[in-house]
Amino acid sequence: MHLLSKKIFFNSLSLHASKLIDKVELPPPDLGPSSALNQTLMLLREVLASHDSSVVPLDARQADFVQVLSCVLDPLLQMCTVSASNLGTADMATFMVNSLYMMKTTLALFEFTDRRLEMLQFQIEAHLDTLINEQASYVLTRVGLSYIYNTIQQHKPEQGSLANFPNLDSVALKAAMVQFDRYLSAPDNLLMPQLNFLLSATVKEQIIKQSTELVCRAYGEVYAAVMNPVNEYKDPESILYRSPQQVQTLLT
Structure with missing residues (x-):
C-alpha cells in the first residue's frame, strides 16, 4: 500500500511538472x-x-528528496529557460537569476539539497557574469569609451599611431572624458534598469562592484595607450587628466 501511494504521489508530481513545459508563460514585466x-x-x-517531518528512515528520506527534486526542479529549470528564450541578453540573465534565486532560497530550507544548491549557484554565477559584462558595456557605451576601448584593444603597431585613427583624436577623447567625469560623480545614474529588478540586493551589489572593476580596467587600458608616446598624443595628461588609480578611488 505504501509503495502504491508513493507511486501515485510521484506520478502526480511528474504530471504537474510536465504541464509546466506544455504551457510556458512569458516572463513578467x-x-x-x-x-x-x-x-x-x-x-x-x-x-x-x-517529508522532512516524517518518521521515514534517513536513507529512505534522502532517496525520496532526490527523487522529488529531480521530478520538479529539472522541468522548472527547463520551463524558465524556454520562457526566457526570446528576451534580450540582460533581460534573460536577470529573469534567470531571479528564478534561480527563488529556487535556491526554497531549497536552502531543507536537508539533502546541497548538490542541487551547488548546481543552482553555478547557474546563477554564469548569468551573473553576463550581467556584469552587460553593465560594464552599458557604462562604457554611454560615456563614449566603448568604441575607443575596443579600437585600442584591437590595435596593432603596424596600423600606425592611435592619434591618427578616426574618432580617436584628442578632441574625441576629451569629449569622452567629459561624459566619463559625469559618470564618476554619479555612477548610480548609469545602472542598467534590469538591475533594479533583481530580487537579491547582495547579487545587485556584486554586479555593480565587479562591473565597476571592469570599467576601471578598461579605463586603465585606454589611459596606458594614450600615455604611450608611440601613439603620438600631444600633451596626453591634458587629455586624460585622471590616472587609473584616481578613477578607482572615485568608484570604490
Whole structure:
C-alpha cells in the first residue's frame, strides 16, 4: 500500500511538472519569477516539509528528496529557460537569476539539497557574469569609451599611431572624458534598469562592484595607450587628466 501511494504521489508530481513545459508563460514585466514557478515552489516546499517531518528512515528520506527534486526542479529549470528564450541578453540573465534565486532560497530550507544548491549557484554565477559584462558595456557605451576601448584593444603597431585613427583624436577623447567625469560623480545614474529588478540586493551589489572593476580596467587600458608616446598624443595628461588609480578611488 505504501509503495502504491508513493507511486501515485510521484506520478502526480511528474504530471504537474510536465504541464509546466506544455504551457510556458512569458516572463513578467518586472523579470521576476513567473506565477507557475512561484506556485510550483510552494508545492515543492510543502512536499519537502512533509517529508522532512516524517518518521521515514534517513536513507529512505534522502532517496525520496532526490527523487522529488529531480521530478520538479529539472522541468522548472527547463520551463524558465524556454520562457526566457526570446528576451534580450540582460533581460534573460536577470529573469534567470531571479528564478534561480527563488529556487535556491526554497531549497536552502531543507536537508539533502546541497548538490542541487551547488548546481543552482553555478547557474546563477554564469548569468551573473553576463550581467556584469552587460553593465560594464552599458557604462562604457554611454560615456563614449566603448568604441575607443575596443579600437585600442584591437590595435596593432603596424596600423600606425592611435592619434591618427578616426574618432580617436584628442578632441574625441576629451569629449569622452567629459561624459566619463559625469559618470564618476554619479555612477548610480548609469545602472542598467534590469538591475533594479533583481530580487537579491547582495547579487545587485556584486554586479555593480565587479562591473565597476571592469570599467576601471578598461579605463586603465585606454589611459596606458594614450600615455604611450608611440601613439603620438600631444600633451596626453591634458587629455586624460585622471590616472587609473584616481578613477578607482572615485568608484570604490
